[in-house]
Amino acid sequence: MSTPSSFRGNKAALPSKVCVVCGRVMTWRRSWAKNWAEVKYCSDACRRLKAHRG
Numbered sequence: 001m002s003t004p005s006s007f008r009g010n011k012a013a014l015p016s017k018v019c020v021v022c023g024r025v026m027t028w029r030r031s032w033a034k035n036w037a038e039v040k041y042c043s044d045a046c047r048r049l050k051a052h053r054g
């Protein structure tokens with residue numbers, strides 16, 4: 001067994017939440033670090049779907 005150098009047994013610590021549109025589980029991304037609390041959609045497609053439906 002080999003361990004990727006980017007994950008030193010730390011991957012389980014990443015937070016996750018569920019997309020309010022499609023229900024898919026989103027795992028924390030570095031690009032979301034600043035607004036993780038406000039992230040509701042897994043993608044722009046879901047964001048648009050939600051906006052379209054009001």
Ligand SMILES: [Zn+2]
Pocket residue numbers: 019020021022023024041042043046
């Ligand atoms: Zn989604």
